[in-house]
Amino acid sequence: MAFIVQKFGGTSVATIELIKKAALRVKSEIDAGHHVIAVVSAMAGTTSALVSFVRDLSTTYDRAEYDAIVSSGEQITAGLLALALQNMGIPARSWLGWQIPIHTSSQYAEAHIEHIETKALQAALNKGHVAVVTGFQGLSPEGRVTTLGRGGSDTTAVALAAALKAERCDIFTDVEGIYTADPRYVSTADKLDHIAYQEMLELAAQGARVLQKESVEYAMKHRVRLRVLSSLSDTPGTLITHEREAKIRPSLIRGIAHSFNEEHFTLVTLPQNPSLIDKIRAFLKENHILIDMVQQNLSLCGRTLNFSFTLQETEADRAFDLLQQSKNILGFNDLLRESRVAKISIIGTGLLNQHAASHKLFQILREEKIDVYAVASSDIKLSVLIPAQYAERAIASLHTIYKLDAEER
DSSP: OOEEEEEEOGGGSSSHHHHHHHHHHHHHHHHTTOEEEEEEOOOTTHHHHHHHHHHHHOSSOOHHHHHHHHTHHHHHHHHHHHHHHHHTTOOEEEEOTTTTTEEEOSOTTSOOEEEEOOHHHHHHHHTTOEEEEETTEEEOTTSOEEEOOTTHHHHHHHHHHHHTTOSEEEEEESSSSEESSOTTTOTTOOEESEEEHHHHHHHHHTTOTTSOHHHHHHHHHHTOOEEEEESSSOOOOEEEEOHHHHTOOOOSOOEEEEEEEEEEEEEEEEESOHHHHHHHHHHHHHTTOOOEEEEEEEOTTSSEEEEEEEEEHHHHHHHHHHHHHTHHHHTOSEEEEEEEEEEEEEEOTTGGGOHHHHHHHHHHHHHTTOOOOEEEEETTEEEEEEEGGGHHHHHHHHHHHTTOSGGGO
């Protein structure tokens, strides 16, 4: 009998009725002769509420205690789904991350999975029991609960699929698959039947919120066949796999991602000293502040520079306080902060081998009279930072100019 991992996101288990529907999906796989591991997120809105409780107390909180608090939502959902399955006559029990255990690093709030012990879990599965596992949770070397970052339940599911050599991992959410853009902002967005790991990885990294970036990295590394599909319909969804298996033709642009949750920081009037820039980067890393779209701009006199970067708005208050407290040590004169920004990214294999693609992007922004604050690129991604008020218009225009609209594909 094959192992199947099913992961249910917060919107798929937001109410008791939806939890009952999730139980029916588990049952359908059991009826098909599979062993099932169900991984659950907290009910929609729960984790955000728990995070707010922490941040109402302090912006510089103990990250281990943060994890103890925000990980509690998944425990409720796991117990409820286990009860729903039991009510259907299916033997099931809930498993917390530390009970399996899922061993992680000590990097609280953004821990990485290092090893999963599967012996106890496999013994239960081999008896025909369904394992309902709390996503998002792990166990640190110090014996404390860790969390895997927002969206970390995706990574839990993929990691369990890899450890158990599952036939596939199904991610159930409130959308029918991966789209060429967010259908909430682009009505003509087209659902993709297949997408390569590398392209999905960039979409996730640049703001597409269907999957956590780390889950795609894990799936690519361990060759886990991943499907994203809706818990509210029977649409086939999107298969994420290697290009050769999916028989995907290389495409110039596969999709457009965005992030409206960015802030732009600029450290003003730094001495032109590479070791000082390294010191600032090390300071941010030590404080678990992840930055992106880094730029260094020389002043007109050529003796000083400005150091700019973006970061998630959820970390902005904490980062601002820490940088201001260390202003003299880090050697900058002032700290500028812009919160009304958005990152727009175009993604496709071999993107930068085609200069016409990048030319189109900047041409559209120029025609729309949209300023560009920062640019970042890789082999399959080109990102721009623009004023937030123009973001939706830019996304729709780019989606059309790259011929991604559903009726054109």
